[in-house]
Amino acid sequence: MSSVLCHHFEAGRCRSCTWLGTPYDAQLVAKQQQVEDLLGHLVGEVGWLPPVAGPQLGFRTKAKMVVHGTAAAPTLGILGPTGSGVDLRDCPLHTPGIRAALPVLADFVGRADLAPYDVPSRRGELKHLLVTESPDGELMVRFVLRSQEPLARIRKHLPALQGDLPGLVVASVNLQPEHKAVLEGDREIVLTDQQTLTMRVAGLHLHLRPQGFFQTNAAMAAELYRRARAWVAEVGPRSVWDLYCGVGGFGLALAAPGRQVTGVEVSAEAVAAATQSAADAGLTDVRFQAGDATAYALARSAAPDLVVVNPPRRGIGADLAGWLETSGTGHVLYSSCNAQTLARDLTAMPSLRPVRAQLLDMFPNTAHHEVLVLLERS
Incomplete structure (x- = not known):
C-alpha cells in the first residue's frame, strides 16, 4: 500500500508519515484506543462518539x-x-x-x-x-x-x-x-x-495573516467547528470565552444573537485577523484581545457560562485548570491535540465531568490526533 500512496516513503527518503504503511481504518482504530486508554477513566460511562475520519492524502493546506x-x-x-x-x-x-x-x-x-x-x-x-x-x-x-x-x-x-x-x-x-x-x-x-488569506470553513470567513496559525487540515477544522457549534447550541450559554483563540475559529463559530463572546490570544497578528473577521461578519457581540489566556482568566472577577480552551500541545497547565475548577463556569469545551496533557488537565478539574467526547483525525498517517471534549459542572 505504501508504494501506491507515496514513493518517497517507499524509498525511505521521507518517513515523516510514520503510519503511512498502516491501512487507514487500522490507524483510526489505533488512535481511538490510544485516547480511550488515556482518558477512559475520566470519560467513564458517557462513552465516545465515533471518530471523525477524513481524506488520507491531499489534505494539508x-x-x-x-x-x-x-x-x-x-x-x-x-x-x-x-x-x-x-x-x-x-x-x-x-x-x-x-x-x-x-x-x-x-x-x-x-x-x-x-x-x-x-x-x-x-x-x-x-x-x-x-x-x-x-x-x-x-x-x-x-x-x-x-x-x-x-x-x-x-x-x-x-x-x-x-x-x-x-x-x-x-x-x-x-x-x-x-x-x-x-x-x-x-x-x-x-x-x-x-494582506490576508480568507479561509472559508463551516460557514465562517476567517482572515489568516502571514504569521497567523490555522489548522493544516482545513476540512477537519471545519468538522471541529461544526461540532463545537452543535454541542454548545444544546447548552445555550449567554457568555463565552474563547481562550487560545488563534484567528477566532471557535469564537466566531459560537457567535449567536444575545451571546457575548470574548477571544484571547497571545499573537497580536492572530487577534487582528480575528477582529477583521468579526467586523466583516457584522458581529458586534464578539471581540478579541491580545494577551495570555491564563493571565486573562485569573484577572477576572467573574466567569462566563462557557469557556473554550484550545491550547498547544502542552495543555492549559495547572494554573488555568485550577482556576476553571473553582471558577463556577458551567461548561468547558476543550479541544486538544495531545491526549496526555488533556488527561492531566481533566484530572485537575474533577468538578467538571466529561459529557461528550470525540476524536477527529486531524493528522492522518501519524500518531497525532485532535480530541474534542464537552465538560459540565457536576
Missing part, C-alpha cells in the same frame, strides 16, 4: 518546505540524515493546488536568484518556503530569508510569479537572521496589496 541546493537547482522539502536536501515538491499529503504551485516556486527561486541557505557554511539567503492554500484555491506564499538582501529581486519578479500562479493573493518575506532551527522570525514584510 500548508506546506513548510526547507530550501536547499542552489538557486538554479533548488530542493524543496526536508533535510536528509546527511544534511542534503530531499525534494518533496510532489508530496501527496499536500492539496493539489500546493503540489501544482511548488514547481512554479522552484523556478522562481532561480529567476530571482535566491541562494538557498546552507547550514554548515552559514551562507545563502532563502531558508524556507511556506505555502498555504485556502479552500477556495487562493494561495499565500512566504519567503523566509536570512536578510533583506534578496528583497528587491523578489519584488521585481513578483508580478511574473503572480502571472504564473493566478491564485497567489498574498506574498510576504519573513526575516529569520539567526543561525538556529527556528522556522520563522518576528519581522514580516507583506509584498502584496492583499
